[in-house]
Amino acid sequence: MSIERPATPERGDFIREIVAADLREGRHQTxxxxxxxxxxxxxxxxxxxxxxxNFGIARVFGGRCHLRFDDTNPTREEQEYLDAIQxxxxxxxxxxxxxxxxxxxxxxxxxxxxxxxxxxxKAYVDDLSAEEIRAYRGTLTEPGRASPWRDRSVxxxxxxxxxxxxxxxxxxxxxxxxRIDMTSGNIxxxxxxxxxxxxxxxxxxxDAWCIYPTYDFxxxxxxxxxxxxxxxxxxxxxxxxxxxxxxxxxxxxxxxPHQYEFARLNLTYTVLxxxxxxxxxxxxxxxxxxxxxxxxxxxxxxxxxPAEGIRDFAAMIGVSKNDSVVEIEALxxxxxxxxxxxxxxRFAVLDPLKVVIDNYPEGQVEEIDAVNNPEDPSAGTRKVPxxxxxxxxxxxxxxEPPPKFFRLAPGREVRLRSAxxxxxxxxxxxxxxxIVELRCTYDPATRGGDAPDGRRPKATxxxxxxxxxxxxxxxxxxxxxxxxxxxxxxxxxxxxNPDSETVLHGALVEPSLAAxxxxxxxxxxxxxxxxPDRDSTPEGLVFNRTLTLKDTWAKVRALG
Ligand code: ATP
Ligand code: MG
Numbered sequence: 001m002s003i004e005r006p007a008t009p010e011r012g013d014f015i016r017e018i019v020a021a022d023l024r025e026g027r028h029q030t031x032x033x034x035x036x037x038x039x040x041x042x043x044x045x046x047x048x049x050x051x052x053x054n055f056g057i058a059r060v061f062g063g064r065c066h067l068r069f070d071d072t073n074p075t076r077e078e079q080e081y082l083d084a085i086q087x088x089x090x091x092x093x094x095x096x097x098x099x100x101x102x103x104x105x106x107x108x109x110x111x112x113x114x115x116x117x118x119x120x121x122k123a124y125v126d127d128l129s130a131e132e133i134r135a136y137r138g139t140l141t142e143p144g145r146a147s148p149w150r151d152r153s154v155x156x157x158x159x160x161x162x163x164x165x166x167x168x169x170x171x172x173x174x175x176x177x178x179r180i181d182m183t184s185g186n187i188x189x190x191x192x193x194x195x196x197x198x199x200x201x202x203x204x205x206x207d208a209w210c211i212y213p214t215y216d217f218x219x220x221x222x223x224x225x226x227x228x229x230x231x232x233x234x235x236x237x238x239x240x241x242x243x244x245x246x247x248x249x250x251x252x253x254x255x256x257p258h259q260y261e262f263a264r265l266n267l268t269y270t271v272l273x274x275x276x277x278x279x280x281x282x283x284x285x286x287x288x289x290x291x292x293x294x295x296x297x298x299x300x301x302x303x304x305x306p307a308e309g310i311r312d313f314a315a316m317i318g319v320s321k322n323d324s325v326v327e328i329e330a331l332x333x334x335x336x337x338x339x340x341x342x343x344x345x346r347f348a349v350l351d352p353l354k355v356v357i358d359n360y361p362e363g364q365v366e367e368i369d370a371v372n373n374p375e376d377p378s379a380g381t382r383k384v385p386x387x388x389x390x391x392x393x394x395x396x397x398x399x400e401p402p403p404k405f406f407r408l409a410p411g412r413e414v415r416l417r418s419a420x421x422x423x424x425x426x427x428x429x430x431x432x433x434x435i436v437e438l439r440c441t442y443d444p445a446t447r448g449g450d451a452p453d454g455r456r457p458k459a460t461x462x463x464x465x466x467x468x469x470x471x472x473x474x475x476x477x478x479x480x481x482x483x484x485x486x487x488x489x490x491x492x493x494x495x496x497n498p499d500s501e502t503v504l505h506g507a508l509v510e511p512s513l514a515a516x517x518x519x520x521x522x523x524x525x526x527x528x529x530x531x532p533d534r535d536s537t538p539e540g541l542v543f544n545r546t547l548t549l550k551d552t553w554a555k556v557r558a559l560g
Contacts, residue, residue, distance in 0.1 A: 070222075301519070
């Protein structure tokens with residue numbers, strides 16, 4: 001697989017071209033797509049690509065998109081996942097209207113169609129074990145062998161299938177298989193399993209069933225029942241398409257859907273597999289499915305990524321038939337572009353160093369007007385308290401600055417954003433010699449951040465007023481995995497980044513930040529984008545760093 005550099009913004013793709021042609025040439029009047037998650041985990045950014053594609057096509061072509069739960073495996077499915085998936089699709093900005101379906105809605109119909117196949121000699125009950133079926137199936141280079149039960153009579157298969165349904169046999173004792181071609185070059189056509197016995201209660205059908213259809217048997221027929229016109233899935237199902245078509249052609253289904261495949265999303269530094277994500281959650285390696293480091297939609301939301309940024313990312317990478325890996329920086333770039341436009345600016349100091357302004361009146365607090373968003377004049381200004389004691393960022397001061405360090409140093413003047421120019425006059429140390437405080441003077445004529453004589457300091461610093469600042473916990477994140485291709489050397493979990501989360505306890509933030517709501521993302525000036533975490537309480541604010549300000553992807557692209 002190659003590293004892809006996503007190129008142009010919102011572009012037509014081969015699937016949209018097929019849909020457009022089908023409408024133009026009258027093969028369909030209305031386009032119907034579906035997004036078919038298995039409710040066995042939370043949705044991730046890969047699913048977002050599929051959601052944007054399926055719901056996007058329905059929107060652009062005036063059709064509709066169904067949300068259908070592919071709930072054919074009761075042992076792995078939970079109500080929590082059903083709820084989370086719906087919340088995530090809605091949050092992404094899509095709506096299925098009244099078209100919420102479940103494969104389990106069709107269990108009765110699917111059973112009848114299985115009987116139909118048996119009656120027409122196209123399916124049989126097989127007594128081989130799962131292991132034997134695998135052994136008989138052959139390989140890519142060897143044809144399969146017929147099961148000894150393949151020529152069982154229609155009557156006997158009908159009887160056994162009925163008794164499978166009645167619960168007479170234990171798990172794995174028998175299956176229903178299609179009778180297609182054991183010598184087919186396509187292994188999926190070598191008498192695929194259609195039904196298996198599973199004595200497990202189902203979240204929706206309870207214990208009404210103890211046999212469940214396979215994905216292959218449920219999927220296309222569900223599409224046909226719902227009138228889906230374009231059944232869009234990822235490339236690994238390409239080899240299943242002949243089976244999809246065989247079933248549709250051999251059953252009295254009410255409509256004729258077609259399957260189209262596109263390349264799944266892969267991202268550097270990221271694993272998009274529910275199985276792996278589930279393990280991270282179960283082993284307590286993250287703070288749950290919505291941990292801000294997780295590539296889940298709920299994780300990205302908790303991290304502060306706006307839905308618009310995720311949709312823009314999907315549009316930017318487009319849809320193709322070639323497997324590729326997209327750089328995570330492309331997603332971050334899309335998110336930064338939205339946040340730069342929308343996120344209100346605020347002051348926060350992550351690693352505070354005290355500043356005392358000797359010539360500022362003791363006990364005085366004034367309100368400074370600070371611009372909320374220089375990219376958006378309509379966002380207006382806010383009041384920020386300023387006083388004699390302030391906090392600045394510790395690394396904005398150096399006692400012996402090297403040549404390119406323009407920030408605060410002894411004897412040097414800098415601008416405090418939106419406030420005044422200050423000059424450092426003295427450095428206060430504790431008994432061990434560590435710097436604990438800076439003494440400064442300010443120039444009252446520079447209120448608002450400009451000097452009447454036109455002098456311009458080389459640096460502008462952010463700050464908060466000590467008396468009004470609020471203490472906050474701030475969580476900084478790095479990639480969950482430490483290499484761009486996690487698991488390439490075999491052990492995926494050995495590639496987990498031990499420094500993917502850093503928690504700061506001593507941050508001090510401007511008072512207005514107490515009012516930011518969960519789901520809002522702000523910019524801490526000069527530091528990055530941050531969002532309140534749901535662990536916040538009135539007594540203890542917690543912020544997640546959504547992203548730093550630096551846009552590495554723009555740089556990467558310039559080099560490329
Ligand atoms: P996982 O591999 O993470 O377990 P899955 O494919 O088993 O995912 P489903 O719930 O079956 O998960 O997926 C629902 C839909 O989302 C399917 O149509 C699937 O093709 C699509 N999808 C899953 N992963 C990706 C991905 N990485 N990129 C694009 N689409 C995806
Ligand atoms: Mg799947």
